[in-house]
Amino acid sequence: MSDPALDVVEFVLTTHLYTENRDLDENDLPPRFRQVFWSDDAAEDAPGGVERPLKATDGVTRTATGVDRPWEAVSELLFTQRTDFSGEISLTQPEMALEWYVDRADDDRIGANPTIVAALADADDLDAPVTHEESRDNVRPVQADRVWIDALLDEYFDEEEDAEMLDLVNVRAPEEIETTLADLVLTGDQEGEIQKIVKAIEHREYLASIGLREIGKLLFVGPPGTGKTTVSRALAHELGLPFVEVKLSMITSQYLGETAKNVEKTFEVAKRLSPCILFIDEFDSVAKTRRSDEHAALKRAVNTLLKSIDEVSLIRDEVLLIGATNHPDQLDAAAWRRFDEIVNFPKPDRDMRADILRVVTREMEIADFDPAEVADRTSGLTGSDLRMVLREAVLGALTEDRMTITQADVMAAVEDFEERDNLKNMDMIDGEGAEVLGETGSDGQEHTHDESGDDGVHDHDHAAHGPSQD
Numbered sequence: 305m306s307d308p309a310l311d312v313v314e315f316v317l318t319t320h321l322y323t324e325n326r327d328l329d330e331n332d333l334p335p336r337f338r339q340v341f342w343s344d345d346a347a348e349d350a351p352g353g354v355e356r357p358l359k360a361t362d363g364v365t366r367t368a369t370g371v372d373r374p375w376e377a378v379s380e381l382l383f384t385q386r387t388d389f390s391g392e393i394s395l396t397q398p399e400m401a402l403e404w405y406v407d408r409a410d411d412d413r414i415g416a417n418p419t420i421v422a423a424l425a426d427a428d429d430l431d432a433p434v435t436h437e438e439s440r441d442n443v444r445p446v447q448a449d450r451v452w453i454d455a456l457l458d459e460y461f462d463e464e465e466d467a468e469m470l471d472l473v474n475v476r477a478p479e480e481i482e483t484t485l486a487d488l489v490l491t492g493d494q495e496g497e498i499q500k501i502v503k504a505i506e507h508r509e510y511l512a513s514i515g516l517r518e519i520g521k522l523l524f525v526g527p528p529g530t531g532k533t534t535v536s537r538a539l540a541h542e543l544g545l546p547f548v549e550v551k552l553s554m555i556t557s558q559y560l561g562e563t564a565k566n567v568e569k570t571f572e573v574a575k576r577l578s579p580c581i582l583f584i585d586e587f588d589s590v591a592k593t594r595r596s597d598e599h600a601a602l603k604r605a606v607n608t609l610l611k612s613i614d615e616v617s618l619i620r621d622e623v624l625l626i627g628a629t630n631h632p633d634q635l636d637a638a639a640w641r642r643f644d645e646i647v648n649f650p651k652p653d654r655d656m657r658a659d660i661l662r663v664v665t666r667e668m669e670i671a672d673f674d675p676a677e678v679a680d681r682t683s684g685l686t687g688s689d690l691r692m693v694l695r696e697a698v699l700g701a702l703t704e705d706r707m708t709i710t711q712a713d714v715m716a717a718v719e720d721f722e723e724r725d726n727l728k729n730m731d732m733i734d735g736e737g738a739e740v741l742g743e744t745g746s747d748g749q750e751h752t753h754d755e756s757g758d759d760g761v762h763d764h765d766h767a768a769h770g771p772s773q774d
């Protein structure tokens with residue numbers, strides 16, 4: 305993004321080449337270009353598309369490239385012109401523009417623009433760094449764009465009652481997912497399962513051809529805060545797939561009579577958005593309802609759910625199903641049996657905790673930071689807990705007007721966390737609990753995590769928690 309002229313030339317050149325070459329489709333446009341030209345009614349049978357000709361007006365170019373004054377960035381170049389009336393920037397000599405661009409852009413950048421790669425492949429005197437096919441693989445497919453997802457949902461949920469359904473189902477475009485797999489610390493087992501899924505998606509056709517269709521239903525099992533939701537989302541980001549998220553407890557509680565229908569709808573949405581990930585959180589809430597025999601409607605819903613799970617397939621429908629639960633013990637055999645892989649999300653061990661601390665603090669500067677020491681003192685804490693500890697350390701320092709934090713701040717935050725955790729365990733989270741939390745800098749000696757009481761370090765660190773810290 306550091307070269308405005310290059311950004312603007314790439315955009316104008318892309319609009320020109322795409323308009324000229326009728327063989328190219330939406331998936332030949334880099335997503336950020338595609339988005340500015342997206343039109344909801346470009347195609348009859350699809351949720352939208354890009355209509356030719358593409359015009360690089362000032363405003364559109366600004367949005368697509370992020371360059372504030374696009375024309376100023378390229379007005380000096382010999383091959384550009386601007387029509388004053390429409391504000392459109394265009395090319396007087398497209399070949400020269402292509403050469404100019406290829407001279408300056410690196411291979412990765414060129415390879416991520418299939419429209420330009422197609423033109424290079426056709427040119428006699430220029431070489432493309434990758435094949436057209438490869439460059440299309442580099443580009444996120446149109447089905448993963450927010451604009452496409454919105455257009456599809458609009459088309460699909462036109463009635464009012466359907467709109468309510470959208471409150472229950474949350475769809476994210478992969479571009480909107482912030483946490484990536486690189487931000488997560490996984491167990492070897494988890495990494496193995498993710499690898500399997502990535503491979504299964506890649507070799508879908510092969511698997512179908514040898515009759516292996518029962519693949520692609522995962523159940524993530526583990527206590528709260530161990531990364532089940534985050535890993536699922538990161539997987540969507542990694543694979544460039546839309547993420548369809550539904551909390552089962554919502555579906556089974558909100559509109560009782562509608563529940564079975566809602567479950568069916570959820571799966572339909574997923575199939576329409578496919579390839580995608582369908583994430584069903586709080587999977588155990590089904591089990592509970594299955595046991596209680598009060599509501600016939602709920603039972604129907606549960607049976608619909610089980611049936612829908614049976615009917616959806618990664619191989620056939622390109623829907624990867626991930627269920628998550630904190631209470632595997634409450635799942636009955638009928639639900640359990642439907643998943644082909646169970647992935648355990650345990651509380652992290654000492655080494656994992658140290659790694660999580662390293663990842664979480666990647667962007668922070670912490671004086672004397674010793675993740676191993678913190679890991680030693682935080683047995684029983686999850687990834688989510690550790691994030692909270694770090695946040696508290698940062699906020700604590702801010703209250704003392706410090707933008708730098710120290711190992712002592714972190715250790716003090718661990719202690720605060722233990723106190724808070726203690727309250728939670730005593731079941732006083734309401735009212736009284738809030739009061740006690742207000743007293744930071746308490747001088748109690750509580751060890752809440754008995755597993756971690758293997759040294760006396762935290763008693764010394766306690767002193768460092770006072771506001772006198774410099």
Ligand SMILES: Nc1ncnc2c1ncn2[C@@H]1O[C@H](COP(=O)(O)OP(=O)(O)OP(=O)(O)O)[C@@H](O)[C@H]1O
Pocket residue numbers: 483487488489490526527528529530531532533534535629630649652660663686687688689691
């Ligand atoms: N292994 C991990 N590595 C890095 N961060 C983690 C890890 N586990 C959890 N976290 C962080 O903790 C936070 C909460 O995780 P997440 O919501 O995915 O947990 P969960 O297992 O879905 O919990 P719940 O059962 O309550 O839904 C996230 O911000 C995530 O980044």
Ligand SMILES: [Mg+2]
Pocket residue numbers: 532533534585628
């Ligand atoms: Mg979760």
